Amino acid sequence: MTDPAPRTGSAPHSDPAPRTDPAARGERPPRSSRATAAADPAHAFTIDVPSLADAPALARVHVRGWEVAYGHALHGEQWFGEPAIRRRREQWTRWLTPGTPEADEGRFRIGRDATGAPVGLAASWAPREPQPVRERELSILYIDEAWFGSGLGRALVQSLLGEEPASVWVAEDNARARRFYEKLGFAADGAREVDERWPVLPDIRMVR
Template sequence: MTAPGFTIDTPRLEDAPAIARVHVESWRDAYAHLLEDHEHWFGAPALERRTAQWTRFLTPGDPHQGRSTAKVGRSPEGQVVGFATGGPSRDADAGPPLELFALYTDRAWYGTGLGRALVEAVLEGASASVWVAAENPRARRFYEKLGFAPDGAEKVEEHLGNLLDIRMVR
C-alpha cells in the first residue's frame, strides 16, 4: 500500500530495533505527563525491552503471529516511522470482534495520514475496539475522526501507575 510520502508494509525481523525506537519515543510523547519513572518507561531499559519484544514477535514461529496483524509505515527512504497492531478482541464484552492493540508514529509524521493508513491496513475497514488513555485527548480525537466513540467501558492500568483507559468502538 502506498500513499504520498510513505509506504505501508509488513514488518521484517530486522525492523525490530526501529519499531522499538518508534514505540518508546511515541510513548514518551503520549504518556510522559502521565507516568513516573521516565527512565523505566522511556529510557534505555525501555528500548531494550521493546527491542526484545519486537524481536520475539517478528521471529518466525512466534505464537502471537497467527493471532495478530502488524504493519509498519516507512518513509520514502525506507525508515520505519510508525506501526500498528491488531487482532481478535481481548475483551469478552466487546461488541466488535477485532481490536486495535497499538498505533504509534514518529511525531514528525503526525497529520500526514500515516496513522489513518496504518489503522486501515490492520483493521481493513472492519468494526473494532481500541483502548485509549482517558487523559490523552489527542489520541481520542484521532480515533473519533476514524469513527470510534467511547462505549462506557473503563479499566485502570495498575502497572502504569493507575492510568485510566477508556474503550472506544466503531
C-alpha cells in the same frame, strides 16, 4: 493501556500483551510496499508488513511514541531510554518471529518515510477482555510526532483493519487520540479501566 505499557498513543493509545485470534491466522498480505501521496512531499510514506529485521527500529518508534503520549505521567527507565528500547526490541522480536503465537495470531504494519526508515507502526490481536465486544482490537498504534497530521496514522489503521469493526483502548486524558479515533468511526462505549501499574492513566474503550 495494557501489557507491559499503555495501549496506543502517538496519535492514539493501545498496547497490550498479544491475544489469540484463530481468525487472524494467515491474513497477512504479501510483503509489498504501498506508496502513499502526502500533501507535503516531505511526508511521503509507504506501508508494508514488517519483518523480523525491523524489530530494533520498531522498538525505538514504540518507545518514542510512549514518550510523547505518556511522558507527562510516567517516568524512569522502565518506560523510556535504552533499557525500555531493549525490552521493546525483545517484544518485537518475539511478535515478529514466525511460529510464535504472537506472530501467527497478530496483524502488523509499519510506516516508512521516503528513505525507508520506520516512522510508524500498528498491530492488532483479538481483544483481551473476557467478554469482548468486537472480534478485533487495534492493540498498538504509534507514529513519530513529526508525522502527526500527515495521514500516516489513518493509513496504518486502514491498512491494518480496513473498515472492519474493532475496539481500541485509549488514555482517557489523550484528547488528540480520541479525536483521531472518532474520525475513523470509533465512539466511546462507556467502558473504563484503571491499571494498577499506571493508575494515573485510566483508559476508556472506543468501538466501531
